[in-house]
Amino acid sequence: MTLSITADDLVLDYGDTRALDHLNLHLEGGRIYGLLGRNGSGKTSFASLAAAFRRPTSGEITVGGTAPFEAAEIVSQICLIREGGDVFESDRVSSVLRFAAAHRPYWSEERAGQLVERFRIPTRKRVTQLSRGMRSALGVTLGLASRAPVTLFDEVHLGMDAPSRYAFYEELLNDYLAHPRTVILSTHLIEEVSSLFEEVVILDRGGLVLHESADDMRERGAAVTGPSRDVEDFTSGMRVLGRQTLGATSQVTVFGGLDAEQRRQATSAGLEIGPVPLQDLFIHLTDPERETP
Amino acid sequence: MFDDRSPIYRQIAERIKGDILSGALAEGAQVMSTNQFAVAYRINPATAAKGLQSLVDEDILYKRRGVGMFVSADARERLRTRHRERFFTDVVDPMITEAETIGVPLDDVVDHIRQHEIGEPS
Incomplete structure (x- = not known):
């Protein structure tokens, strides 16, 4: 069984601050999602509403068709x-591990043990005595071993060092393959984890900028490089995300995908067409100088 | 293992094609499963499946239900033919452009190639 998540005209205010601004989003169950956004974009607000940590100001969020706030039977399916x-x-x-084992209906003691060993988490220490990296590793262990049909990791792995983060990505993938479920990974370290995502959701200023398959997103960006005037001519009318000029040479990042004919035209005009990494697309799409999505 | 510069599924497909061309993957051989690819290269299984499916669509691989995917009988020959067709536009034309840009006379290029032909690579 997998659970979908749907936001319908979802609004969350903190006092005068609007954290989510009429968000509409549908996430099919059983996939790994990258939830991307700058600080303050609404990632954590969205995750908190999905996990029933908060109640929406207006609009609705549902998990598996049920609004999770104060709905115990669905909350037990969600782990944030x-x-x-x-x-x-x-x-x-x-x-802490015993508490999770007692309250998580799908908890795997075996899995928890493996992860504690892999991350070398000192189980006899108190949580306050753990380093930031170890606390993150404990969080990751709680999330993976919960085997919750909806598991959300909100920037939890950012405190880990690089080897531990890669261990986390590997364990996440293995666990997902063995026990398919809906996984949402919110992060701004996009490059190293993007290959795990089936779909990417980008939030900015409380709204949805983009939601599509990670592969499609990679295909949509293109960097056009060449003599400034030729580049300008070629990219006029396209959706331009960024522009860099160095002397007589310009590089313009366009979004929307170039067809084979356009690529041929570019090549015969002496322009170079390069791909754009996901991280760069993310930076361009959430640039504050850019007009509101 | 993969750069982030083109869709990963396409890179997987290219890698398998490369293995078939070089003979590392023999015709009739079984290729890794979607999940094996996902684990080996740390990628989403949907991405791995898309890469494999693109090769099934091109008849490079074929599926045996419940068993796995295998290299088609004439896959290598068809890939060789296809790459031969693209050889001049993909490899030779850019070389000529580069030679002209940096001022290498085409006669020198032709001479160089001829030397290879008579077995005396410089």
């Missing part, structure tokens, strides 16, 4: 891991 870990600070790691 935030950077702090949401655990009792003064507890020992071992009792």
Whole structure:
């Protein structure tokens, strides 16, 4: 069983601040999503609403067709891991794990044990005594071992060092293959994890900028390089995301995908067409100088 | 393993084609499963499946239900033919352009190629 997540005209305000601004989004169940956005874009607000940590100001969010807020039977299907870990600070790691085992209906003791070993989490220490990296590793362990049909990791792995992060990506993929479920990974370290995403969701200023398959997104960006005037001529009328000029040479990043004919034209005009990494597309699409989505 | 510069599924397809061309993957041989690809290259299984499916669509691979995917009987020959057709536009034409740009006379290029032909590479 997999669970979808749907946001319908979703609004969340914190006092005078609008964190989510009439967001509409449908995430099919059973996929790995990259939830991308700059700080303050609404990623954490969205995750908190999906996991019933908060109630929407207006609009609706549903998980598997049910609004999760104060709906125990659906909340037990959802596991949100935030950077702090949401655990009792003064507890020992071992009792944090016991608590999760008692409250998570799909908890895998075996999986938790493997991950504790792989990340070398000291189970006898208290949470307050753990380094930032170890706290992140504990969060990752709680999320993966929960085997919750909807598992959300909100920037939880950012405190880990590079080898641990890669171990996390590997464990996430293995777990997902063995136990397919809906996984949402919110991050701004896009490059190293983007190959895991089936779909990418980009939020900016509380709204949806883009939601599509990661492969399609990669195909849509193109960097056109050549003599400035030729580049300008070629890209006029296209959706330009960024422009860099160095002397007589310009590079213009366009979004929308070039067809074979356009690529031929470019090549015969002496222009170079290069691909654009996901991270660059993300930066361009969420540039504050850009007009509102 | 993969750069982020073109769709990963296409890179997977190109890699398998390369293995078939070089003979590393023999005709009739079984290729790795979607999940094996996903684990080996740390990619989403949907991406791996898309790469494999694109080769099935081109008849480079064929599926045996419940067993896996295999290299088609004439895959290597068809790939060789296709690459031969593209050889001049993809390899030779850019070389000529480069030679002209940096001022290497085409006669020198032709001489160089001829030397290879008579087995005396310089």
